[in-house]
Amino acid sequence: MQQQELDIVHPSIERYLLDSAPERDGVLSEMERYAEQNDFPIVGPLVGRLLFLLASMINAKRILELGSGFGYSAYWFAKATADDATILCTETSDANVRRARAWFARGSVEAKVDIRAADALEVLEQSEGPFDLIFNDIDKADYPRSLALSLPKLRRGGLFISDNVLWRGRILGGKPDEATAGILTHNRMLFASPELFTTIIPLRDGVSVSMKR
Secondary structure, eight states: OOOOOOOSSOHHHHHHHHHHSOOOOHHHHHHHHHHHHTTOOOOHHHHHHHHHHHHHHTTOSEEEEEOOTTSHHHHHHHHHSOTTOEEEEEESOHHHHHHHHHHHHHTTOGGGEEEEESOHHHHHHHSOSOEEEEEEOSOGGGHHHHHHHHGGGEEEEEEEEEEOSSGGGGGGOSSOOHHHHHHHHHHHHHHHOTTEEEEEEOSTTOEEEEEEO
16 A cells, blocks of 8 residues: 655644745746746745754755755755855756756856766766765665765764655655655665764654764
């Protein structure tokens, strides 16, 4: 029997939060409309505000984003960081990369964002640390490997953030598929690691935030 999907946040509470949040700028609003019209998964404005806040709080100058889609979360990071910041993004779709670059240009953040049409884990392996913040949103089966490869590249006091860690409640099923098993392993690794202090925020689909000690 397939595991029933759950609303992580009660729809009425989520609606209240969305209605309470300030209007986004025109580029973010257009990205959100595009995502809705094309059924494209993005972190959305509530998680976007969280990413903006976390990047700002640690004064992030080097950010690595694993799995960027058409650049929605990267745009939040770009708006949160100083002009001398660099945000390295990865996305396998050439069309999404072109779309992201167009939006970055319209938002006047293209100078600080390097988005590459490449495999996220290959870019991670080839990149030199340390990074201040690594945002993980790749194929869920690869989450454990992503964490293992990211830790050596993250500075002390830096943040490792993963999206979808509550996976619409599928983490509660008794017979997890490959993606769900990847998330379950990743979450156990986060809490078991002596190098990390981790919390999971039940916002949207669950966001883990881990600080490297």
